[in-house]
Amino acid sequence: MPWYRRTYDWLERRLQLEGPIKDAVLHPVPKSTASWWYVFGSASAVLLVLQVVTGILLALVYSPSASHAWNILQVLNQQVPLGWFLRAMHGWGSNFMVAVVVIHMAQVFLFGAYKFPRELTWIIGVFLLLLTLGMAFTGQVLRFDQDAYWGLAIGASILGRVPWIGGQLVHLMLGGPIINGATLTRFFALHVFILPGTLLVLTVLHVWMVVKLGINEWPMPGRLVRRETYIQEYNELAHKDGLPFFPGAAWKDAYFAAAILLAVAICAAIFGPYGPTGTPDPTVINTVPRPDPPFLWIYTVLSYLPPEMETPFLLIVPPIAIAVLLGLPFVAGVGEKSWWRRPVAVFTVMFLAVCWASFTHLATSTPWSPKMNAWSGSPIPTAFLEHRTPLERQGANVFQEKQCRNCHSIGGSGGERGPALDDVATRLTEDQLIRQVLLGGGNMPAYGSTLSPPETTALVRFLNTLHPNYQPAASDASRAVAEQGGVPPASTVEPGNGQHKTQ
Amino acid sequence: MDEKLPPPSPHEQEQLLERDRISRRSFLMNVGLAINAAVGVLLAVPVVAYILGPVMRRREYLTWVDLGDAAKFNPGETKLVSFRNPFTNEWDGETANIPAYVRTAAPGRYTVFAVNCAHLGCPVRWFSESQLFMCPCHGGVYYADGSRASGPPERGLFEYPTKIENGHLLIEAGQMPTLSNRAAVRPCGEQSQPTLVKRIAPCPGTDEPTIG
Amino acid sequence: MRRFGLVLLATTALSGCHMPGQPQPGPEVPRPEAVMSFAQLYGENCSGCHGADGRNGSAMELANPLYLAIIDDAALRNIITNGEKGTLMPGFGNAAGGNLTDEQVNALVSGMRAKWAKPNVLSGMTAPAWKASHPGDATRGAAVYAQACARCHGNTPQKPGPAGSILDGSFLALVNDQTIRTIVIAGRDDIGQPDWRNVMPGRALTDAEITDLSVWLIAQTPPHPGHPYPGTQPLAPHTR
Numbered sequence: 001m002p003w004y005r006r007t008y009d010w011l012e013r014r015l016q017l018e019g020p021i022k023d024a025v026l027h028p029v030p031k032s033t034a035s036w037w038y039v040f041g042s043a044s045a046v047l048l049v050l051q052v053v054t055g056i057l058l059a060l061v062y063s064p065s066a067s068h069a070w071n072i073l074q075v076l077n078q079q080v081p082l083g084w085f086l087r088a089m090h091g092w093g094s095n096f097m098v099a100v101v102v103i104h105m106a107q108v109f110l111f112g113a114y115k116f117p118r119e120l121t122w123i124i125g126v127f128l129l130l131l132t133l134g135m136a137f138t139g140q141v142l143r144f145d146q147d148a149y150w151g152l153a154i155g156a157s158i159l160g161r162v163p164w165i166g167g168q169l170v171h172l173m174l175g176g177p178i179i180n181g182a183t184l185t186r187f188f189a190l191h192v193f194i195l196p197g198t199l200l201v202l203t204v205l206h207v208w209m210v211v212k213l214g215i216n217e218w219p220m221p222g223r224l225v226r227r228e229t230y231i232q233e234y235n236e237l238a239h240k241d242g243l244p245f246f247p248g249a250a251w252k253d254a255y256f257a258a259a260i261l262l263a264v265a266i267c268a269a270i271f272g273p274y275g276p277t278g279t280p281d282p283t284v285i286n287t288v289p290r291p292d293p294p295f296l297w298i299y300t301v302l303s304y305l306p307p308e309m310e311t312p313f314l315l316i317v318p319p320i321a322i323a324v325l326l327g328l329p330f331v332a333g334v335g336e337k338s339w340w341r342r343p344v345a346v347f348t349v350m351f352l353a354v355c356w357a358s359f360t361h362l363a364t365s366t367p368w369s370p371k372m373n374a375w376s377g378s379p380i381p382t383a384f385l386e387h388r389t390p391l392e393r394q395g396a397n398v399f400q401e402k403q404c405r406n407c408h409s410i411g412g413s414g415g416e417r418g419p420a421l422d423d424v425a426t427r428l429t430e431d432q433l434i435r436q437v438l439l440g441g442g443n444m445p446a447y448g449s450t451l452s453p454p455e456t457t458a459l460v461r462f463l464n465t466l467h468p469n470y471q472p473a474a475s476d477a478s479r480a481v482a483e484q485g486g487v488p489p490a491s492t493v494e495p496g497n498g499q500h501k502t503q
Numbered sequence: 504m505d506e507k508l509p510p511p512s513p514h515e516q517e518q519l520l521e522r523d524r525i526s527r528r529s530f531l532m533n534v535g536l537a538i539n540a541a542v543g544v545l546l547a548v549p550v551v552a553y554i555l556g557p558v559m560r561r562r563e564y565l566t567w568v569d570l571g572d573a574a575k576f577n578p579g580e581t582k583l584v585s586f587r588n589p590f591t592n593e594w595d596g597e598t599a600n601i602p603a604y605v606r607t608a609a610p611g612r613y614t615v616f617a618v619n620c621a622h623l624g625c626p627v628r629w630f631s632e633s634q635l636f637m638c639p640c641h642g643g644v645y646y647a648d649g650s651r652a653s654g655p656p657e658r659g660l661f662e663y664p665t666k667i668e669n670g671h672l673l674i675e676a677g678q679m680p681t682l683s684n685r686a687a688v689r690p691c692g693e694q695s696q697p698t699l700v701k702r703i704a705p706c707p708g709t710d711e712p713t714i715g
Numbered sequence: 716m717r718r719f720g721l722v723l724l725a726t727t728a729l730s731g732c733h734m735p736g737q738p739q740p741g742p743e744v745p746r747p748e749a750v751m752s753f754a755q756l757y758g759e760n761c762s763g764c765h766g767a768d769g770r771n772g773s774a775m776e777l778a779n780p781l782y783l784a785i786i787d788d789a790a791l792r793n794i795i796t797n798g799e800k801g802t803l804m805p806g807f808g809n810a811a812g813g814n815l816t817d818e819q820v821n822a823l824v825s826g827m828r829a830k831w832a833k834p835n836v837l838s839g840m841t842a843p844a845w846k847a848s849h850p851g852d853a854t855r856g857a858a859v860y861a862q863a864c865a866r867c868h869g870n871t872p873q874k875p876g877p878a879g880s881i882l883d884g885s886f887l888a889l890v891n892d893q894t895i896r897t898i899v900i901a902g903r904d905d906i907g908q909p910d911w912r913n914v915m916p917g918r919a920l921t922d923a924e925i926t927d928l929s930v931w932l933i934a935q936t937p938p939h940p941g942h943p944y945p946g947t948q949p950l951a952p953h954t955r
């Protein structure tokens with residue numbers, strides 16, 4: 001007997017793991033489950049292992065000290081050989097993991113895999129999703145840059161909206177009165193011990209149940225799940241028309257795992273690590289905090305909710321959403337599995353996917369935020385200044401200097417909070433412009449107390465020139481009437497009427 | 504492989520348990536479990552107290568902080584200042600440097616705003632040219648007196664209580680202002696407001712729309 | 716995991732060469748006061764009004780070599796730091812509540828000179844000084860206006876010339892005599908406006924004429940500029 005065979009036997013006689021492992025690996029599964037649709041669960045597990053490994057490697061250098069963490073990340077990025085690459089792997093691994101976990105969940109939902117007898121597998125899966133998101137958020141905090149700091153401020157402000165105990169919750173979350181060293185250490189403990197520990201235990205349970213209860217068969221329209229008969233039907237399927245999980249179905253998992261790891265590595269090499277952005281110094285006011293990709297959609301939601309709905313939404317909707325997910329297998333635990341006969345399920349997934357995609361897309365351009373540097377950093381395109389009078393040019397200066405540009409774009413640059421003003425004069429007459437500027441309205445602050453009369457005049461004169469391409473300027477018919485001493489024009493449909501601006 | 508010790512069969516296990524069900528051993532086992540439960544509860548008390556430490560120590564972290572000579576704030580200006588948070592450790596580094604805006608509406612009349620947006624806490628930026636505070640996160644805007652101008656915030660900026668002592672400007676600070684601590688309380692009324700704004704929004708902090 | 720190992724190996728082997736994701740030296744987002752590059756400072760703080768390359772903006776052309784020849788560093792620094800009273804130029808220095816440190820203002824001044832100044836732009840001529848040296852005489856200024864400016868800017872605000880009126884009350888309220896002096900001397904070659912040598916047919920304006928002209932122009936500001944109903948009081952006092 002060769003030496004390795006002898007070593008193996010020596011170990012196996014003591015560990016006795018061969019039996020259970022063989023059972024697990026070789027158990028028969030329905031042939032239909034050997035599909036590319038079934039690879040996301042194992043890919044999530046592989047990514048979890050990747051995150052654990054890269055996380056431990058980063059922990060060799062990192063120190064959760066509020067005064068040092070940011071500098072240590074600089075050292076990791078710049079001095080530790082390939083430190084930047086490991087940071088990038090960990091960061092991109094996190095993005096991929098969130099994505100794959102969500103896809104896995106959608107697939108399980110659409111395939112009806114949460115139904116009897118796999119309810120608990122689904123419920124644990126919901127917690128695994130929450131833990132994954134929790135890892136993503138706490139991980140962003142450990143980066144401890146400006147975005148992390150203000151992300152914490154947003155988190156604390158949301159907690160602060162809880163009635164009665166909000167104040168205490170904030171202090172509990174921050175570990176004290178403000179975001180500081182105690183905050184970082186508690187998020188470190190969460191990110192490194194508590195959440196991953198729970199995540200690993202639950203993952204083991206999740207996989208254990210998958211092995212014990214069998215992989216969900218490919219749903220067939222009309223093959224209904226009944227509590228009384230399902231187990232027997234499944235066993236028949238697995239044994240009569242089945243194949244051993246290994247290697248029958250597992251080779252696809254292996255290929256996909258390799259592909260996804262390679263994708264993480266490529267993203268890491270090309271796009272590099274996340275930040276760190278500026279130092280976590282709250283006195284640096286000139287910052288534009290942005291959340292990490294998994295949370296961009298929340299950013300959009302928080303911007304678009306009407307103010308009075310915000311607190312209820314923030315405090316009530318997340319528990320409801322979680323309750324719905326947890327309650328799903330109890331409400332729809334039996335019956336039809338196939339998506340062909342579950343239109344509501346399919347449309348729910350499609351609806352959520354479209355919402356998520358558009359919210360995330362919006363959050364990459366943040367049309368609701370003022371562009372803080374636009375007033376001093378976005379030049380007015382030359383075309384909008386050509387052949388203007390000195391007063392109109394001063395008006396353009398007013399437009400920039402009073403930060404109008406931060407919310408209104410001209411020529412495609414500037415803020416998008418308010419409407420673009422490229423052709424505002426075709427929409428508003430001079431009087432309407434004056435009113436809008438002085439009194440504000442809609443979502444616009446009133447400038448009446450900040451603009452002097454000459455500034456207002458200059459600004460409005462400039463805005464009044466903004467009717468490009470020979471478009472007719474907006475005109476006020478009543479003015480023409482007033483100028484004629486109250487006599488209305490003979491015909492109101494005269495050709496060309498309203499095509500000329502009345503000065 | 505044959506020398507493996509076979510595990511007791513379920514039947515044998517059942518028998519072993521049955522034998523011990525009512526006996527001195529099972530009694531002792533139960534007492535042992537009870538003792539462990541009691542010790543567990545006893546140990547949980549300090550653990551929970553430790554976790555709740557930041558909350559139990561006090562409800563609000565507030566104390567008077569000196570912002571320096573009040574004369575250095577020019578009337579009509581709004582100035583960004585920063586102070587070291589009074590509740591801090593050495594290893595907090597720069598996170599314990601807290602900024603604030605001091606507005607001097609008229610000589611001797613100081614209002615100190617927190618930089619944290621009343622919506623979700625992002626740092627608002629002061630623009631002296633347009634006399635507005637703008638928030639980079641979700642587009643909240645405030646007038647010079649801190650009242651809400653537009654965007655998602657439901658109320659005006661948080662204010663620190665102020666007082667003057669020996670010519671120094673003091674504020675009562677120490678914790679991050681949120682909607683559920685003292686910062687949320689904001690008297691409404693005789694604040695100096697631009698006439699126009701006063702006419703439009705009678706009381707800052709109400710969610711009345713600006714106009715239109 | 717074998718494949719992963721291979722990838723890592725390959726990466727390690729490749730680490731000698733530069734991968735696109737590798738961070739640049741220095742922090743990704745430096746502290747605001749640590750930014751010293753002229754392009755960035757100018758782009759973020761000045762280009763909004765003065766134009767992308769110091770040209771074609773709504774405010775003064777900074778890439779105007781004549782302008783850079785007549786103004787000295789101290790004056791430039793002062794304007795950037797504290798703004799120009801009576802005009803729309805705000806102060807950007809820390810002292811005035813802005814974001815720029817003294818070093819950053821210096822970087823802007825030297826950057827402007829390095830990029831846009833031309834040594835021989837005056838070609839032997841002496842331009843009038845940037846700052847007026849004596850109080851001007853408004854009555855003589857009126858005559859200068861009629862000779863030099865009225866051709867393009869018109870004789871009254873109601874009858875503006877082809878280049879638009881500069882007698883408009885609102886316009887005059889938004890500029891000061893230095894604005895007028897600067898633009899008359901340096902002109903704006905980016906939008907085809909003449910410098911002091913070419914305003915008057917046949918000869919250059921003199922220093923004294925420019926002083927008189929700017930004093931007279933500013934004196935034309937009406938008591939309630941820009942006010943649609945001059946008889947009534949403004950609603951709220953102007954806060955600045």
Ligand code: FES
Nearest residue numbers: 620622623638643
């Ligand atoms: S945090 Fe300021 S608007 Fe949301």
